[in-house]
Amino acid sequence: MFIGLVSSGLAKEPPIYTPTFSNVAVSGYDAVAYFTQQKPVKGDPKFSTEYMGAKWQFSTAENRDKFVKNPEQFAPQYGGYCAWAVAQGWTASGDPTLWKIVNDKLYLNYDKDKQQKWEADIPGNIKKANANWPKVLN
Template sequence: MARLIGVIMLLFLGSTAWAGNDIYTGWFSNKAVSGYDTVAYFTESKAVKGNAKFKFKYLDAEWYFNSDENLELFKNNPDKYRPQYGGFCAWAVATKKQRAPGDPNYWKIVDGKLYLNYDNSVQKQWLEDIPGFIRKADENWPKMLDQ
């Protein structure tokens, strides 16, 4: 019965969930960026899974890191390391004004900011006009926060 209710909720509410401040966390966890270490994108230039030993609650979500050093870097400057548009797909925010999940394996740092995309095919489209998509997403995101 509980499983059936869960399926009905997914169908009724849609495919994404977010914490109170519009941080994408998925339906069944409260992990920002699916538990990946957002600092590692900047320091190691790759997607690295975080460890529950190094977690931090911020903006109603749990942020995971793979080291105490990365946790401290995030605590000291979370706006530098958290993904744009709450970790939702930057292309979807730009083109569809939608909160599609951002996949931590499809990412790009542009001008010192982290952007996530939904999947490989979406990222290919994103890469065709990054500045244009960022301009449009920057315009759309504040309006989306009011919805």
């Protein structure tokens, strides 16, 4: 079951996924750490910045500063929404512990099942998701 699933046309979604009753991107995980430490690392509110209407938290001031210099390099694709869902034409929450870096871009998925489906055809799913993004937000 897709909790938080939004069909295109039913609601206007923000460009960056944040959990209900929160304005924190990537559920508070450090978007830069995926690239520098190759794992999800919880961010610290004292190392934060604002980007595209969301608050981003980082584990270090250095990671925050890297993000501020080039947020497009580190922010997850499709605003942190599930990459597989966007490929299907809708949005679902992205789980920061279900991630993959492909061609220096960070992708998140909703759950392990959706991640397996996405990984079955990463190039095809990226192509479909790129064609659907950002239209799925409307």
